[in-house]
Amino acid sequence: MKTALKYKLYEKPFPHWIIKDFLPTAEAVDLIKALSKEKFYLKEADLFTFYQTNDLKSASNKILQKFNHYLSSEFIDELEEMTKIKLKRNSLDISGNLYQNTNYLLPHDDRLENRSLAFLYYLSGLEKKDGGSLALYDTKKISGKETPNKIVKRIVPQFNTMVIFQVSNRSFHEVEELLQKKQRLTISGWFHHAKK
Amino acid sequence: MQKNKKIISSVYDEKSNKGINKKIKTAFTKNKNLPSVTLNDFFTEEFLKNINLKVSSLKFKHEKIADKHSYSQVKLPVNIFSQQFFDFIFTITDKKLKLISSQALKLSTKDYTLLHDNNRDSKHIIIIDLTSVWDNSWGGILYLTNDKGEHLFVPPHNNSLTIIRQKAGIKYFFKYVNNLANKERKLLILRFV
Numbered sequence: 602m603k604t605a606l607k608y609k610l611y612e613k614p615f616p617h618w619i620i621k622d623f624l625p626t627a628e629a630v631d632l633i634k635a636l637s638k639e640k641f642y643l644k645e646a647d648l649f650t651f652y653q654t655n656d657l658k659s660a661s662n663k664i665l666q667k668f669n670h671y672l673s674s675e676f677i678d679e680l681e682e683m684t685k686i687k688l689k690r691n692s693l694d695i696s697g698n699l700y701q702n703t704n705y706l707l708p709h710d711d712r713l714e715n716r717s718l719a720f721l722y723y724l725s726g727l728e729k730k731d732g733g734s735l736a737l738y739d740t741k742k743i744s745g746k747e748t749p750n751k752i753v754k755r756i757v758p759q760f761n762t763m764v765i766f767q768v769s770n771r772s773f774h775e776v777e778e779l780l781q782k783k784q785r786l787t788i789s790g791w792f793h794h795a796k797k
Numbered sequence: 798m799q800k801n802k803k804i805i806s807s808v809y810d811e812k813s814n815k816g817i818n819k820k821i822k823t824a825f826t827k828n829k830n831l832p833s834v835t836l837n838d839f840f841t842e843e844f845l846k847n848i849n850l851k852v853s854s855l856k857f858k859h860e861k862i863a864d865k866h867s868y869s870q871v872k873l874p875v876n877i878f879s880q881q882f883f884d885f886i887f888t889i890t891d892k893k894l895k896l897i898s899s900q901a902l903k904l905s906t907k908d909y910t911l912l913h914d915n916n917r918d919s920k921h922i923i924i925i926d927l928t929s930v931w932d933n934s935w936g937g938i939l940y941l942t943n944d945k946g947e948h949l950f951v952p953p954h955n956n957s958l959t960i961i962r963q964k965a966g967i968k969y970f971f972k973y974v975n976n977l978a979n980k981e982r983k984l985l986i987l988r989f990v
Contacts, residue, residue, distance in 0.1 A: 637926060647912045647940070648972040703936070703975035708863040732976075738863060749863035773864065778907070780976050 606679055614739040616752050617766035618683060621759070623722060629761040633724050635664040636786065638695045651704040651776075656695035657788065669695055670787070672720075677792065684767070686711050686717055687795035697792035700733055702783070706776035708738060716768045716791040724786040726760040732780035733758055737766075747775035749784035758785055798956040805974060813941040818888050825889055825960060828949075831941050832946035835951050839925075839958040849878055851925060852901050852983065862964070866909060868971075873899040885898060886989075888958055890921055892990035900918040904937050905981040909973040912942065924951075924959040926956070935978035941969045 608620045623629070639660065641652035650778075657665050673693050681688055711719050727733045735756040740748035747770045755777070756764055766772055768791070779785055827835040842847065857869040875896065887893055897919060924939065931937065931953040939951040940961070944966030951959055963970060974982070 646907075647972070650973070703934075703977060705973055705975070707911065707973060709908055710864075775863075778973070 606683070607623075607641045607681055610683075611754075614737050615771045616684075617737070617764060619756070620763040620765075621761070623761055623763040624773045628762060629724060631664050631732070632668060632788070633786065635660075636724070636788070636789050638662060639665070639696065640696055641699050641749050645756045646708060647707075648654060649704075649706040650704065652699040652701070657695045657697060658693065658740045665774070671691065680718065680765070680792065684718065684765070688717060689715075689793040689795045692777045693790060694714040694793075695788065698785075698789055700776065700779045700782060700785035702730050702779055703775060704785075705778040708773050708775040709775070710747075710770060711768045711791070712770065712772075717794040718792040719768055719789070720792070721764045721787050721789040723760060723762045723764070724788065725758060725784055725786060727758045727779075729755070731779070731783055732777050733785040734778050736763060736775050738775075739772045740773060745783060747773075748770050756785070816839045818885075821889050822891065824988075825962070830947050831949055831967065832945050832951070833951075833959060833965065835940040835954075835959040837957045838946055839956055845927075845956050848877060849983075850983075852927065852985070855901055856969070857901070857903055860869075862914075863912065866910040868910065869908075870900050871944060873901045873987075875899055877985075886921075886923060886960065890962065892921070894921055896987060897990050898986075898988045900986050902984045903981050904971055904974050904984070904988055905975055906974050906978050908937075908971075910971045912970050914970070915929050919963055919990060921989040922961045922963055923987040923989070924961070925985040925987075926954055926957045926959070927985065929955050929983075930980050931982065932977070935975060936972045936973040937978065937982045938974045939950055939969060940970045940972060941967065943967050945963075 603735060606620060608618045611617050611619070618754040630684060639654045639662070640653055644653045646650055657669055660666060672695065677688055677690065721735065736752045739753045741750045742748070760772040766774070772782070814839055820969040821834060827830055857871045859869045861867040884948065933952055937953060941961060942948040942949070961967070
């Protein structure tokens, strides 16, 4: 499993990196096939409705294991180089996520349990009109607290694209509701801080 | 749950309906973890028509605080309800409550409220549902949760009244209204201490 890692850094509204053609196409397709054999569970709360696998670290499928291993070893080194952020080894949170028509994830900042970098690896492509974009908010300070203001950037899911963003008190984002009878499939999760 | 005429009479004729009020009170306190009760077909048709007219004449303003809520709202005139209505609420809750806020709310596509939007000051919340047509697959359902991870949901029902005792850890939210919705939810929310 190898990547060319041609990334692009965007500073606004908060630091995020986009890596197109993250894997050779055949490997990305294999991942879709592997994920299709996993069970997805409906997740519902005030903040979201979507389907999710169990933690892929415990997946028995060899392709998923290989991808998990790649992210936790070779890629994490490249990621540290890319982001200049020290990351903890062997502490990856990783799951498959599936959004169908009407599924969504409302605005939040992802800050929880020492998370440092969030990643979303897109295994399906959508158009803007389909919904399902990752929407990034700028923030304004209200009573000294960073508060989401308005959506200033939308990242439309593109097949075989990895998006990474730095988790902070400014990293407010949402997954906009999927508006079509299409599927938005991702492998996503978090890398954690090396220290704390 | 009790049907309309009996419940309506319980509001206006408390003395002769002590038994019904007692049943409602029992239902309200039965679930100690999520103390609440929903009374369907609560108001008379005439009163409902009147209240709908009054609410329709109010000027709603859309408000979005992305990490808390998105809805249209307007402050509700307190005189929309009679003292008898409040007496009925006091009977069920067994408390002389003080109204601290009253609002009319509209939820349409893309609207929602989140758990941490809850007003921590209020001890009791009354939610009156004025949603005439709704399909549960559109979202917008009222959920109650507690800190034990338990929850219950109240499906939209026109002319229903829900009383919630907001003891520690109890919160509520309205689920995101999705793109399938082609109507709006209309609610009145009264908060008491």
